[in-house]
Structures are given as C-alpha cells and as structure tokens.
Amino acid sequence: MSKETFPADHSGQRASTLPYGRYRPAPEVDLPDRVWPTRRITKAPRWLSTDLRDGNQALPTPMDLDRKTRMFRLLVELGYKEIEVGFPAASETEFAFVRSLIENDEIPDDVLIQVIVPAREALIRRTFDALAGAPRAIAHLYNSTSPAQRRVVFGMDRTEVEKLAVDHARLCRDLADRHPGRIGFQYSPESFSQTELDFALRICESVMDVWEPEENREIILNLPSTVECSTPNVFADQVEWMSRHLSRRDHVCLSLHPHNDRGTAVASAELGLLAGADRVEGCLFGNGERTGNVCLTILALNLMSQGVDPQIDFSDVDAVRHVVETCTGMRVPERYPYAGDLVHTSFSGSHQDAINKGLRALERDAAERGVPRDTYPWDVPYLPIDPKDIGRSYQAIIRVNSQSGKGGVDYLLSTAHGLKLPRGLQTEVAALVQRVTDGEGREVAPDELWSLFRAEYLPAEPRTVLLGHRSAPGERGQTTVKAEISVDGESRALSGAGPDLLAAFADALAETGVEPVVLEHAEHPATLDGTPGTMAYVRTRVGRDAFWGCAFGPDAPTASLRALCAALHRHDRSR
C-alpha cells in the first residue's frame, strides 16, 4: 500500500485574488467566564415585529395604508404583543398610518405599538404628534454610535454623540410627561455591534440616567447588529458583556435587533438570548434592510422544534406567507426554512425511503399506544418538524424524479391511492418510473405516476378476463375451482385444483396452454374510483420469467384471480 497520505494535502487549493486584506476581523470580547455556551433557551422571548418599520423601509415600494393595515392585523392575529408600526416622521403615509390605528381603535388592549425616531428634535416632536390619543406606546429613540458613523455621519466625538443621545432622550421624556397616555421608552445605540463596548455601555447608562428606569417603569435597551459583522459567538459575548455590566438591569428589558448580512442572524439572535437578552426584534420571513432583519418565523419555529412554545401562531405558515408576500411584494424563496415551497419536499431516493418508513412507523406506534397521531412524539428522518403542525399537507413531501427510488413511488401510491405494494413490486414500479424520469429528464407528477402504474399493472382490457368463479373444498385439503374466463374475447370454462384458490386457478389455466406458478401474493382492502373492494397483487412465473399483476375486485378472491390474469397479460405483452 502506498505511504502517501490521504486525503492529499491541500496545496492545490490556491490563494485567491480577493482583496481580503482590506477587512478586519471583529475584535474579541474579553469575557473568559462567559456563560452563554452552557445555557439553553427554555421559553419564548418577548417578540417585537418591525415588519411595518424596518421591513417596510427596505421595500422598493413601501406599503401603503391598506397594506400596512393588513400586515398589522396579521401580526395581531399571530399573537405579537409589541409591534413597531412605523417611522411617523418619515412621510405622510407613515404618520397617517399611526393616526389611523389610534383613531380607528385598531390596537387591542394587550398590544403595545412602538414608533421609531432618530435623535433629531423636529422629528421627535412630529413623532409625539402622531401618538396623540394613544393610551400606550413605546417611543424608540436611536442614534448611531460606531466609530465610523461618529466620524463620517455625525462628525462628532464620543462625548458629542453621547450628548446627542442624552439631549434627545430628555426631549422624549418631556414630551412623554405631557402625553396623557403612558409612553414607554426604548433606546438603540444603532450599529451597537460595531461600537466599542465601553462606549455602548456609557451611552446606554447616560440615556438611562435621563429615563430613570425603576419598578413599573421598565425601559428597553435594544442592541442592534445594524450590520452583522462577526460570527454569532462574538455577538453573544457582546450581549453577555452588556447584560452583566448594565446598571438597573432589573428594570431594563434587553432587546436584540439582529440583521442578516453574514446569513447568521438567527444564530446571533439565539446565542444572544442565551447571553441574557429578553427580547428580539425582527420581521416575518426575514424582510428588512439589505439581507434582512432576523426572521421571526424561523426563530419561533426553531423554538417549537425544541419543544418550547413560541407563543406565536404559525399553525398555517402558508397563509401567513401569502399575506406577507402580498403586502411586501417580496417572495419567500423555495428553500427558505419552514416556509419555502421545497423545504418539506424530498426528491432523493434514500430520503424518501426513510421518510416513508418514518411516517409509517409513527402511524403504527401511535395507534399501538392509543395516542392521537398528531400529538405523538415526532421522530421522522429528514423532517425536523411535522409539516402538518404548520398547516402543510403531506402532498408535496415526496416528489419523484430521476433521483428517486422505490420509497418515494410507494409513498405516492399509498398516500394518494391507498396502495400497499409488496416490496418486489415497489422496486419494479420504481424502475418503470425511472425510465421516464431519467429518459425524459423530468419529474413525474402524482397523477402521471398513477396513470403509468395503471397502464402497466391494472390493464383496462386484459387478454384473459375472469368472468366468474366458484370454489369449493376438494380432497386432501385441496381447493377446487370452476372458472369462466374469456381469452381474446372467446369464453372458456375451466376447472382446476390446488392447495389454495390461486393455485387451483393456476392449475385450471393450464387448459389454455399456459402454466403459471404463483410466487407471491398480497391483498388489502382498497377503494378504486370511489368503489370499495380489495386490491390484490400476484407475482407469477410463466416459463422462465416472472411477472407482477395487480387487480381490483369486489372481494379478495375475485381480486386475486384477476391479478393473476393481469400478470398473464403482462407476460403475453412481453413476448
């Protein structure tokens, strides 16, 4: 044997020409005793939907009043209790929407609306005008804090940016004090994840000094990864560091606002929760600036998949998706977790086989234990959750193309038509289907699969037709049969004997010049074209070859004898 190492070294993998040297890694957080890695998420966080704000500001065509109202109602129906309804100072539409919610009494008593505003006086005043008459609301103040934003956007140093935040926090407090309803506060050090932690802490503390959180006067500090710029563990360290260092922590709701620039917003949010956050802001299906906000749908269903109640109703995820797609004009991609068209669909044979077996085992185990199938513990390979739990039917779970095997074919024939093909027949039908899928390079739809199966195994006009039969016990435990058949339209009366009915019929058929030997036989109750009866499968050797035949009949004996005729038909056709 060669002494060469395996796998081979990677010297073939060459340095790229990408200018990676322009980019700097995220700074590490000095937190050697971090605790988040050993924690688990055991309850749903507080959720805030920002579909109507961060989601909306990222759309090529922002939602109009009608679409915003439709989205708001959806969010309420789903169970969101904190909803950021807009940026009232941005436009007339945004302002009018907040007014319409308040004036039309659209906000349920247990739902808190939130409005966002930057640290700019005129915009803050306009925002509070929008809230007139609201019994309760959260005013969400933000300003960016990262070194780059301080330098290029504000042209300010740390102290000046801190003053900007404090002055406008004070204005918010003054306006809130004059508001007849109850206005809570949220502050976001925008671009938190790119801000030096000591400065993020300092500015949050200074804002808190103005808002004075205390018992029954919670404030929300929201930590955005405005641009996601590190692996989720670094974000988690940042969150844990803040959570540990913040004063008045008992009166602070620590919130996260992850974006998805690196494609890891969900992981960042989940690790951030482990790190001590209480609340997550995000959007349905991850809508939002650039690559989006963290996806609230995924976060919720990830919780469900771990046995934790997400407290949001995604029991009909496709209906939710429909409303979101209509309101935003965005499409949820096919492979999108939980909600994409293809995420519960399997084309590949080994997956289909395992899913098929897993679903059957689930049905069987649930029935054996007398537990309803829909509450029985889920353990089906390749399906992290039961698609039914989020309102999806099983129709699309298995689709057949050239990557598929017998498990998939069997699944479709059994779920759509109640067939229980014997294993050998499954293999044969899969090969038949493969000739189409491979030969024509395409998928075979369930209806087409059924037509293929019927044309091959359930011939409408077999050469040999069973017209009638009568059986009786014979000598030495044998069964005798008298049968009337027609072969190529010519009627014949036959009789035979054998150890069972099928063998007796095979014996009788010898009179026609064929001598079938029954090798396998199966049958089960079935309904064909709305008629209840029996489906039978018979594998017969004729000469050197063996053929499966299938037939439906009003009773098991008739179906079985017809299945033998169907096998002979296939034998004749093969010659």
Ligand SMILES: CC(=O)SCCNC(=O)CCNC(=O)[C@H](O)C(C)(C)COP(=O)(O)OP(=O)(O)OC[C@H]1O[C@@H](n2cnc3c(N)ncnc32)[C@H](O)[C@@H]1OP(=O)(O)O
């Ligand atoms: C990360 C986020 O998602 S934050 C939310 C962002 N959302 C939006 O911007 C959507 C709505 N925004 C808008 O409609 C408009 O931007 C408006 C109405 C708010 C403001 O419009 P304009 O007055 O034309 O200002 P513009 O948007 O260009 O803002 C830039 C100005 O605001 C300043 N600014 C930017 N962010 C902030 C902030 N957080 N706090 C205070 N000032 C800020 C900038 O320094 C700049 O000031 P300058 O004009 O003196 O240079």
Ligand SMILES: CC(C)C(=O)C(=O)O
């Ligand atoms: C202002 C905040 C919350 C924001 O939208 C962001 O930083 O992405």
